[in-house]
Amino acid sequence: MRPFVYEQPADISAAVAIASRFATNDDQPTRANAQFIAGGTNLADYMKLGVAEPNRLLDLNRLKESGLRQIRVTDDGIRFGALVRMGEAADHREVEERYPVIADSLRLAASGQIRNMASLAGNILQRTRCEYFRETSWACNKRMPGSGCAAMLGFNRQHAVLGASEACIATYHGDFAQALIALDAVVHAEGSRGARRIPFAKLHRRPGDTPHIETDLAADEIITAIEVPALPWGRRSLYLKIRDRESYAFALASAAVALDLDGETVREARIALGGVATVPWRASTAEQSLQGKKLDETSAEAAADAAFAEAQPRQRNAFKVELGKRTLVRALLETRDMKV
Amino acid sequence: MDAAAPRPKENQGEPLPRVDARLKVTGQAHYPADLPTANIAYGALATSSIAKGKVTKLRLDDARAVPGLLDIVTYGDMDKVDKPKFGNTGATSIGPLHDRTIFHDGQIIALAVAETFEAAEEAAQLIRAEYDEEKPTATFDSPGTATIPAAGKSPLFKEDVKAGDFDAAYADAAVKIDQRYSTPTQHHNPIELFSTTAFWEGEQLTVHEPSQNVTGWKVELARQLKIDPGKVRIVSPFIGGAFGSKGPMTPRTAIVAVAAKRLGRPVRCVTSRMQAFGTQTYRAETRHHIRIGAGKDGRITAFAHEGWEVTSRPDAYVVGGTSATGRMYDYGSVLTHVSLVQADRNTPGYMRSPPETPYVYALENAMDEMAVALGMDPVEFRRINEPKAEPIGKKPFSSRSLTQCYDQAADAFGWVRRDPKVGAMRDGDWLVGMGCATAIYPTAVAPCAARVRLTVDGDVRLQCGSHEIGTGVRTVAGQMASERLGVSIERISVEMGDSSLPPAPVSGGSISTASVCSAVLKACDAIRAKLFAAASAEGGPLAGSHNEEFELAGGKIVANSGASAKVEDVLKAMQVGAIEEYAEFAPKGATPEALKKLYAGTPEFHGGDQDEDSVKYAFGAEFVEVRINRYTREIRVPRIVGAFAAGRIMNTRTARSQLMGGMIWGIGQALHEATEVDRRYARYVNRDLQDYLVPVNADIKDLQVILVPEVDHAVNPAGVKGLGELGNVGTAAAVANAVYHATGTRIRDLPIRIEQLLV
């Protein structure tokens, strides 16, 4: 690990000011000299591995704004402060009641110990676990732009079949983000250019030719909150996560589903897919294919086919197309059968 | 009694809690990298990022500029010491800093030493190598492999066993199978990281390092450093998981010792989890070709097992599990052949039941296929083929309780409820499957020394250079002394894990309990003899009772007449404060050199298939239930039952714990464990516990261990069969067989993963 300066800014504006002082204009948050740290479960790991090399860490845990640590439930929805821990949100009674998909996505993520440490903002910004990204001796366009992608023809069992490019096929591994994108969440951020609201679907960027650019955030922008709009039928929602190891592991495939049903007919469906795509993945074509249809195995399979129509399998991850479809079919049918 | 402490049955010892349990759960047990050492400097390794070629240039300037850097040990700095040797004490013959040739991925290219761990790590990461790179050979089927016969390449694997005329018998068989199986690369990944701490006091070198073989390492390290073994001490009081990985010494030990000498200061180097994949040993991938022929009655007439195992270019590490699979059942005829496949890889090594895990996996998967082909119940099929004598040399088994194991495990598991039809058992959306397999492990024993002292205060001090690798050997050795000397376990202190203690063999091959307990037994019996003689001598407290038998209990010598005397009084009468005995145990059949070899760190193993009179094995039967989701096909193991017979059980708690750990490991081997090799570069890809999955507590639901009583006096004086490596043999096959039962898909290549079942 490289030596670094550690600071504990007192409030958001102080943190933004320091970040902005050490950032240049086109700096990516993940490549900036000064970087924010919350739970540290992702960033500290990558610093030890030499993957992330900030020379200044701005610890957000002492920021004085209390909203950062609160979950607020209103008629308009739920607002999660950025520093709320995964475990707190997962165990929150109203979250569980109103949006089971959110509680599930958090409960099925990581381990109890990590959930106690990890913040919600850190969670949505977690970086890929691509094995070739994690270890600095491999060629990796995301870690070292232009160096190539060792995973493309290598051991790519964990890698993405949706949203990939010729430069990078790394999966976005987070679970919570799938629930958020399905529920049309909005991210609040504050930076030197002011405060703004970012639709969750715009937060992450597909790799394209620039896989090292991962989000829409500037290096001095702090996520302050995540807002999930009210959804009366959000109770009929779940997160299904398929993984190699039952106790804890990243998803091989997952599905976040919320359904508005009229009997067995779908009025509206919300679908997001995890473990299979380079970014949090809203499956809009699958949603559309279900609209107005009776939800049964046949229509669920048609939706799954639509969701993976553009999939690009590689050598070791080809199974994710089939697995992803089956995961979605199962999730749709289980959501339909929920007693709400 | 709770499940963790099974009630002892016949020939089974009390489930005493581990003598070091409190130390371990309160964090007071000091592992080698925790042992306090003053004025320590920290070392960090730099390793190669290619698998084959030469280091043409090392750029050290950036590393040297790191504040706090003290030294870099690299090419040229090891020239005055000898290269490592490959064998039971040495992991590899590759002396990474003796030669700029790169033989494998992750080979040590330098050791950076600094004032702090962080500075050493930073410096090591800044060391840049330039290479003259060649295209490496990764594994089976890669261009450039060389295949050679394994027989004779290792003293433990002298020949390919055979019996009768396989070809004729197979040709005539009414029912047959012909299949291929494989097991992946696996790394031990003990939670305690690998580490070396070395310091010199004048000419005396002390090394703190987790080790399963302190005596062997002392001798081998002295040889490399060209000093007297008497000047080297290896200290390893606790080991946080070993599984064979801490059996052979790796080149790092001498490198750190040299660094400590150059600096004149203690140096500690803890290897990172990622680096351990290349700098330590591992279980290399294996392939198997099995043919079985049988009559319609289910009696096997022909069995052939060919195996292929990957090894490194310079070292012929042999797994060779056909000696066990070839003796498992009453085959009629046997044909085996094992080949080594050399590739540009680090040298593999022992990993918990090295030969049996992969080879018995293949056999037991094939046995299930054969039972299916015969339309026979898999338990019944095995019962029909129980041998009276082993098929190769026609020697009897010293004891063999496999049938009892099957009976008891099947009963506890509820095997009768299994519907033999494939795919017939369901629970909602979950397909249910049940499978079983046999576990076998050779019962070996080696020479061992121990020192036992009984004091006038009634305290016992037991010293033996064996190793507490988590098995509970400290506890069972203490229990043996407690039994023989009639002293409660609280009064006994057990010292192990130090090469200055009486030598014990490597803690491998499941020999420790048998060997250590036999030596402790001998020392205790010598103490008893002295006490009894003194007590019954003229003027002694029990004078005149020469012809009586004595026992020791509760601090007293008790004659069978009922007369008794306090041990304390006998010692006083002897005018001594303590009796101390140093015993050297050598097993039956030991050569005249046996004890000398023990001190040289290269002990002889006896037992298994090596003895003249009989073959000696421990057996078990494992039953597994799997559940597989109808849509998404993830595999869960909600239930597993194993019944094992292993001669005298010293302590039912520690025995159960070993077997339980083995079975859990077996589940991991079935479903998770695999090191992925990038075939283009011959490099390991998933070098951490994020991607190298093993089961954790939360994955294990209902697990039952049954200890089947068995008495066997032929194996060793203690009557003990090792069981540390028995539990994970067969488990993976039982899982594969259950998966077949649930789905009709036969998985022959481990690990069993979702993608294989999505058909």
Ligand SMILES: Cc1cc2nc3c(=O)[nH]c(=O)nc-3n(C[C@H](O)[C@H](O)[C@H](O)COP(=O)(O)OP(=O)(O)OC[C@H]3O[C@@H](n4cnc5c(N)ncnc54)[C@H](O)[C@@H]3O)c2cc1C
């Ligand atoms: C063993 C293990 C298993 C895991 N399994 C799962 C899993 O199954 N599913 C899953 O979803 N996740 C999993 N994770 C990932 C885990 O959820 C994340 O590491 C965690 O959520 C990150 O949160 P943190 O607060 O620790 O982030 P940090 O490590 O502190 O930060 C992560 C990133 O976010 C940035 N950041 C943090 N807060 C802010 C903010 N407020 N504004 C702007 N930038 C910010 C940091 O600069 C950094 O780049 C696992 C992690 C581990 C170690």
Ligand code: SF4
């Ligand atoms: S997939 Fe992306 S992160 Fe992984 S090696 Fe390729 S470029 Fe790097």
